[in-house]
Each structure stands twice: as structure tokens, then as C-alpha cells.
Amino acid sequence: xxxxxxxxxxxxxxxxxxxxxxxxxxxSGSAFMAHGRVITNxxxxxxxxxxxxxxxxxxxxxxxxxxxxxxxxxxxxxxRDESQEGSADFVVLDLSAEPEFxxxxxxxxxxxxxxxxxxxxxxxxxxxxxxxxxxxxxxxVSASYSAEAIHKLQIDAKYKQIDSLGLPR
Numbered sequence: 001x002x003x004x005x006x007x008x009x010x011x012x013x014x015x016x017x018x019x020x021x022x023x024x025x026x027x028s029g030s031a032f033m034a035h036g037r038v039i040t041n042x043x044x045x046x047x048x049x050x051x052x053x054x055x056x057x058x059x060x061x062x063x064x065x066x067x068x069x070x071x072x073x074x075x076x077x078x079x080r081d082e083s084q085e086g087s088a089d090f091v092v093l094d095l096s097a098e099p100e101f102x103x104x105x106x107x108x109x110x111x112x113x114x115x116x117x118x119x120x121x122x123x124x125x126x127x128x129x130x131x132x133x134x135x136x137x138x139x140x141v142s143a144s145y146s147a148e149a150i151h152k153l154q155i156d157a158k159y160k161q162i163d164s165l166g167l168p169r
Contacts, residue, residue: 006123007136013107014058014134015040016127018067019050026050030126031093033101034109038093042082045075045091055095057104058125058134065100088150116153118144124157 001009015031017040029044045053053075055068070078081092095101124137139157146152 003123003136003138007125007134010105010107010125011058011134012063012104014125014127016056016058016132016134017044018054018056019045019047020052020054021048021050025130028127028130030128031055032107032125033104034107036094036096036106037080038095040091040093041089042085042091043089056132057100058127061133068095068098068100087148088152116141116144118142122155122157124155 013033015033015038017029017031018025019027019029027044027047027050029040029047031038031040031044033039050072052072053070055070057063057065075093078093078095079091080094081090083090118141120141122139122141124139125134127133128135137157139155141153142156143154144151145154
């Protein structure tokens with residue numbers, strides 16, 4: 001599959017989480033859907049005190065859906081698993097009750113230790129630096145190792161923001 005096929009196939013599985021205090025956005029992050037759950041980093045939802053989370057999808061430009069807005073208590077109440085602070089930095093949420101998630105596809109999450117090798121090319125999809133639009137980046141696996149009984153992959157990829165004229169900032 002080429003990169004454009006990968007982006008098209010999985011973009012509806014990538015989510016933007018906007019954290020709000022009142023009407024002010026105080027942070028954001030990316031998440032993805034896998035096995036009927038939403039997975040993100042703990043540091044995304046632990047950025048500070050927020051009142052609400054607004055969820056949009058990576059295919060919002062081609063398949064517009066009204067953002068899902070959840071109160072902090074409702075959102076945090078849907079946590080099903082979270083790593084210890086300073087550990088693996090993940091959180092798993094159950095948002096399956098929201099009807100907007102039903103038509104979305106899941107990202108496959110079954111990687112064996114020997115199926116990914118240092119140097120393999122990867123595609124990253126997300127919403128870096130509080131962007132409102134899905135971005136894709138190509139990178140490589142730069143390390144594959146086990147620590148704290150968890151297999152970890154280190155990925156090297158560059159993000160370069162370009163202004164509307166196509167000039168790097």
C-alpha cells in the first residue's frame with residue numbers, strides 16, 4: 001500500500017482531542033481507535049485542569065460530523081486503563097456509546113516483536129501542535145527494544161510546518 005492509500009484507509013480512525021477551559025482551548029492531542037477503544041497518551045489528557053473535551057475525526061474534511069463534546073468528568077469516567085505516571089504514557093478510553101464512532105474503522109494493533117525492524121518505514125497520522133487538520137508524516141523505526149516488560153518502538157519523523165505559499169516556517 002502506498003502512503004496516500006494508508007492515509008485514506010485509516011484517517012477516519014485518527015482523532016483530535018481539544019481540551020477546553022470555558023471557551024478557551026488550553027491543549028490538544030491525537031488519539032486513534034483500536035479494538036473498539038480510543039487510545040491516546042496520558043500526557044495529552046493530563047495537560048492541566050479542563051472543563052470539556054471536544055473530539056473531531058481525521059476525515060472531518062471529507063466526512064463532516066459535529067464535534068463530540070464531553071465534560072471532563074464524563075470523559076475521564078470513560079478511562080478503562082492508564083499507565084502509571086512516568087511509565088508507558090498511554091490511556092485507553094471506551095467511547096463506543098457515542099454514535100459517531102460506529103462507522104469508523106479501527107487501526108490494527110497486532111505487532112509481533114519480530115515483524116517490525118529498525119529501519120522500517122512508518123506513516124504517522126495526527127494533529128501536532130494544536131493543528132485542526134490531519135497531518136501525515138513519513139519516518140522510520142529507529143529503535144526496537146523491551147523495557148519494563150513492554151516492547152517499545154522509537155520512531156524518527158520530522159514535522160515541518162509550511163505557510164500558505166508553500167514556504168517552510
